[in-house]
Amino acid sequence: MEKLTIIKVGGKIVEESETLNGLLSEFTRIQGKKLLVHGGGRSATRIASQLGIESRMVNGRRITDAETLKVVTMVYGGLVNKNIVAGLQARGLNALGMTGADMNILLSVKRPVKEIDYGYVGDVKAADGAALADLISRGVIPVLAPLTHDGKGNMLNTNADTIAGEAAKALARYFDVTLVFCFEKKGVLRDENDDDSVIPEINESSFKQYVADGIIQGGMIPKLENSFDAIRSGVKEVIITQASDIANGGGTRIV
Template sequence: MLFVIKVGGNVIDNPVLLQSFLQDLTAIQGPKILIHGGGKIATRIGDQLGIESKYVDGRRITDAATIDVVTMVYGGLVNKQLVAKLQALGCNAIGMTGADANVIPAVKRPVKQIDYGFVGDIDPARLQVGPLKAMLDAGLTPVFAPLTHDGQGQMLNTNADTIASSLAIALSAHYKVRLIYCFEKKGVLRDAQDDDSVINLIDRTVYAQLMEQKALSDGILPKLDNAFAAIESGVKEVLIGHAADVRSNTTATVAGTLIR
């Protein structure tokens, strides 16, 4: 089983949570890939450089100045700090962006109602996973920053969740893949007010029942839709859970929500 693990900015921004997460990641046996979000560091450094962060509906507008900042911060500072911390723990990590080894070519998002700037959209069928297979076979753990490229020399800011699902789909031709999304909840909750009401297993039948009962919060629905889309494209399993449970969520007895 290959584990494709995405960790969000809330963990990246918290040194204590991050160290614990990286220790758990190191302890996971077998091949694994980590995709990390950016956290608030790019915003802070942009402010220091006099570059204002702009958002529409929570999505960053990546203009020419901002793509330089996020490339520097995500692909440099954050990514290399993660790699160095993993090396210190005995995990032989290698830092990556989508431009490295041409693993994730993308296209600049077309301008419609909103111009998101230098934001990349991915077609999983175009991913070049040969270099990743070679790294995994050599015992390396690739660590991806949320950056891709357009093949013409331009870096592109790309959602880390999307990179994770695209890598999982592309690699599912070669491995049984469990795609793991680490976020701030323990999993998909039957009761949004009860953090311990985790639903440990969801398939299409259970999902239909939950939807009919209107048992799920609106916020989790896009994650579930993306999970089933990944499964329909070849990914064996998707897991949604808390970063603190990542180690147990690579086992048969999961703490979060396994989607099949």
């Protein structure tokens, strides 16, 4: 099977023109088929604030009421997504910006209210890998915003890591998928105060040991659990690295 590289970048990188330009140039250098997933939370928070809407976060997730949904739909699906698409087109890449509603590629269910009512937040229940694979095989580079829909006419806010993971799993039937999570550090670090202490490779058994030893902790644990989930679903490899290294193959390899 042909190789497909899926890059997930957070909001911080894509929201300032200098770091965005650096990222887009790195992304352009990646050989072969590719797909980009982006965040945009900082812009959403800033524009919500300018509109007098308070941003409430719980466990790192945005509580998405009706007004906040409008903001993230505008910012993720419009402002951030289209600037990336225009930037890639300027570099000769045939980018197509999409949310989960477009061609129904990511259908979600609104998250059930348990202890916390996250509001208009979607948990993905179906990803159309065939539709995405068909676009990709014809030279299109999908650029996915962190939005899905419920099939009943409502957009839903969905975490960008989740979008990347679901797209990777759905595409694993059609391509040898490498999923790259861009991160502010060079990779998973053995010592958080030493940027050069990147762990080159982690498998499930070494992961358990690193967690038991307290070397891997906090927000990195769910990120790695998601990575192992992707690999169990057929994704060939997951890489955690920094944006400036995505075309070089550095970082931590999850196998």
